[in-house]
Every structure is written in structure tokens, then in C-alpha cells.
Amino acid sequence: MTPSAEIRAFFDKPTSTVTYLVFDPATREAAVIDPVLDYDPASGEVDTGSVAAVLAEAGRLQLKVEWALETHVHADHLSGAPYIKAKTGAKVGIGEHIADVQRIFRPIFNASDLVADGRDFDRLFKDGDRLRLGELEVEIIYSPGHTPADVSYRIGDAVFVGDTLFMPDYGTARADFPGGDARQLYRSIRKLLALPGETRLFMCHDYKALGRDEYAWETTVADQRLHSVHVSEGVSEDEFVAMRTARDATLSAPRLLLPSIQVNMRAGRFPPAEANGIRYLMIPVKERG
Numbered sequence: 001m002t003p004s005a006e007i008r009a010f011f012d013k014p015t016s017t018v019t020y021l022v023f024d025p026a027t028r029e030a031a032v033i034d035p036v037l038d039y040d041p042a043s044g045e046v047d048t049g050s051v052a053a054v055l056a057e058a059g060r061l062q063l064k065v066e067w068a069l070e071t072h073v074h075a076d077h078l079s080g081a082p083y084i085k086a087k088t089g090a091k092v093g094i095g096e097h098i099a100d101v102q103r104i105f106r107p108i109f110n111a112s113d114l115v116a117d118g119r120d121f122d123r124l125f126k127d128g129d130r131l132r133l134g135e136l137e138v139e140i141i142y143s144p145g146h147t148p149a150d151v152s153y154r155i156g157d158a159v160f161v162g163d164t165l166f167m168p169d170y171g172t173a174r175a176d177f178p179g180g181d182a183r184q185l186y187r188s189i190r191k192l193l194a195l196p197g198e199t200r201l202f203m204c205h206d207y208k209a210l211g212r213d214e215y216a217w218e219t220t221v222a223d224q225r226l227h228s229v230h231v232s233e234g235v236s237e238d239e240f241v242a243m244r245t246a247r248d249a250t251l252s253a254p255r256l257l258l259p260s261i262q263v264n265m266r267a268g269r270f271p272p273a274e275a276n277g278i279r280y281l282m283i284p285v286k287e288r289g
Contacts, residue, residue, distance in 0.1 A: 003135045005155045007202070008057055011215055012036045012050050015077040015256065016205045018217045020160060021054055023063050024134030030058055031067035031133055032090070033153060033160050034204050035080035037268065041259060044281075051080030055087055066133065070094040070121075071162025071204060072150040073101045075177060075261055076254040079268035091122035092267050093131075095142060095151035098124065102265050104148075104178045109262045109282045113272050120267035125151055143192065145185025146173035152192060158200045164188055165201060167216050168223055169209035171230035172240075176248035182241040189231050197222030258283055 008021040015036060023030035032054055038047040058065050065088040068081035072095070081092045102116035118124045123131075127142030139154040146163045153160045163173040164185065172189060175182040192201070201224065203217040225233050231240060254260070259281045263270055270279045 003156065005133075005136055005158055007158060009202075009217060010036075010050070010054055010057075011206075011217070012038075012077065014038075016207050016215075017074075017077050018202070018204055018206065019050070019054055019080075020202060021058060021063075022133070022155060022158075022160075023058075023061070024136045027134030028061070028063045029134035029136075030063040030065045031069050031138070032058075032065060032081075032084055033069045034071055034074070034162070035068055035084055037078040037080040037083065039078045039256065039259060041256060046078075048080065048083050051083045054080075055084065058088075064088075065090045067131070068092045069138075069153055069160075070264070071152065071160065072147045073098065073261060073264045074163075074204075075257045076205070077256060078260055079264045082268040085122075093123040093125055094118070094121050094267075095140070095149045096124040096126050097142075097144065097149035098265070100148040100179060105261055105265055108284060109271075111262065111266075111271065114266060120265075120269065127151075141191065143188035145175050145181055145183075145188045147177060148179040148181075150188070154195075157196075157198065158202060159192065159195065160202045160204075161192060162204045164192065165224065165228075165231075166203055167206055167209065167219055168227040168232075169212060169229060170207060171228065172244065174248045174251055175244055176251070182244040182248075183237060185244065186231070186237045186240045193221055193225055193231070195221050197225070 005022050010019045019035050020033040036050045068084040068090050098118045125140040129140040131138045141152040143150045143152045143164050175185045199221040206215045206217050273279045
């Protein structure tokens with residue numbers, strides 16, 4: 001019988017992000033998926049409160065955190081992975097196509113310190129790769145479309161899908177960021193929805209769909225097939241692409257887009273300090289008219 005993972009969810013309301021602490025109850029080995037570093041763009045202040053709370057729970061449960069796993073380079077929150085690595089010695093993993101994201105954004109942020117080959121991360125995952133978490137097996141499912149580098153993590157009957165899918169009443173990820181592709185996104189979603197119906201899907205975000213009072217982040221493949229407002233059964237690829245393209249054209253940039261990408265593409269590290277010893281984040285200026 002395949003062992004089941006224990007899962008603890010931590011919802012960060014300012015970024016609507018869900019971080020997961022996943023562990024093997026037999027060996028107490030654990031992974032943290034999509035950890036959040038608190039960041040105030042108005043003051044530039046960084047705080048480790050959210051990620052420290054995850055590690056405090058790991059300590060309470062007597063877990064050994066072996067991995068900090070990123071589903072992709074997030075555009076809406078800064079990664080807390082370096083803090084986890086510093087406190088626990090955990091390795092930081094992401095999909096191998098992070099190099100594509102780095103090549104896209106390196107010139108935008110003039111990130112001359114960045115070598116665009118993924119070396120900032122400890123492990124780059126290929127589609128179908130597997131790693132051990134105690135007696136649990138973690139399978140990597142390449143699921144691009146939102147970005148070129150998205151992966152999902154399948155652990156037993158649970159899949160952590162990043163931003164690929166949202167709750168059925170909310171829909172799917174946007175695909176208009178550089179390197180995003182709505183057709184790829186559709187195909188990635190169909191690959192996930194081909195899993196057994198009882199497979200549990202864990203979202204990275206929730207924004208409370210209109211009419212829903214509570215935040216939610218767990219659903220199933222069967223529920224998505226039946227009730228997704230974007231990709232329920234019968235929605236064709238062309239219909240999805242037309243919907244997604246039209247919807248994306250109406251969306252504003254995420255509030256933390258610029259700081260998030262330039263930090264997260266470096267595996268959560270900030271750009272090197274300038275001559276005055278201060279680290280700065282870039283804000284490219286776009287002139288119109």
C-alpha cells in the first residue's frame with residue numbers, strides 16, 4: 001500500500017498564497033512547497049514571519065525538512081526558500097526550465113550577476129523525475145503555460161499544482177507573462193486532469209470566487225472535470241485559448257511582480273549589494289506616448 005503524506009497548509013492573506021508543509025509520518029522527513037517571504041514594497045522591509053511559522057510547526061511536529069520546492073518563479077510573492085535552507089540545510093528545487101525564465105528576465109533587470117543556467121538552485125527537475133521523502137515518492141510533472149518552467153509535485157494521491165489551476169469556481173492561471181503560453185497551459189491542465197478522479201489537487205493561491213465566503217485550496221481531479229469554470233470537460237483547446245487570451249488582456253500586473261521575479265529567479269536571493277553596501281531591486285521604467 002502506498003504511504004500517504006501528511007499535509008499542513010499555511011495561507012498568506014496579503015499575497016493569497018498557500019504554502020504547504022508535507023511530510024512522511026513514518027520517517028518525519030518533510031518538504032516545504034512554495035514558501036513565502038514577507039515583503040513590504042512601500043518600505044522595502046523584509047520579514048521572515050510567515051516562513052518562520054512553517055518551520056515552527058515543523059519543529060513542533062519533530063520533522064526534518066529536507067526540501068524547499070518551488071512550483072515556478074512566482075510573480076506575486078518573494079520566496080522564503082533561502083531562509084528554510086539556512087535554518088535546516090534543506091535543498092532548494094525547481095523545474096529545469098528555470099533557465100528559460102532566467103534568460104528572459106536577466107536583460108530586463110540587468111542582472112549581470114546571474115548565470116542563466118539554474119545554478120542558483122540545488123536541484124533542477126525534469127519531467128518524470130522522482131525523489132524520496134522518507135518512504136514517500138515525489139514525482140515531478142512538467143506543467144508549463146503559466147510560465148515556461150512550471151512543475152507540479154505528485155505525492156501519492158496529492159498533487160501540488162502551483163498556479164496552473166485555481167479552485168473550480170475561479171478557473172486557471174493567466175498565461176500572458178513573458179514565456180507564458182495559453183495552449184501549453186491547456187495541455188498541461190489536461191495532463192493533470194487525466195489523473196484518477198479521486199486525486200487531490202492543492203492550489204498555490206485562492207482569491208475567493210464571487211459568492212464564496214471562505215478561502216479554499218483543495219479540490220479533486222473529478223471536481224475540476226465537472227465544475228471548472230474554465231476547463232471542465234467539453235471545453236476545447238481553441239475555446240480555452242480564446243477565453244484565456246481575452247481575460248488576460250484585462251488583468252493588471254500583480255502588485256509584487258517586479259520584486260518577486262528578480263528575487264525568485266535567483267532562488268530567493270536578493271541582487272548583490274552596491275558599493276554602499278545596500279541591496280536594491282530594479283524597477284524598469286516604461287514610457288508611453
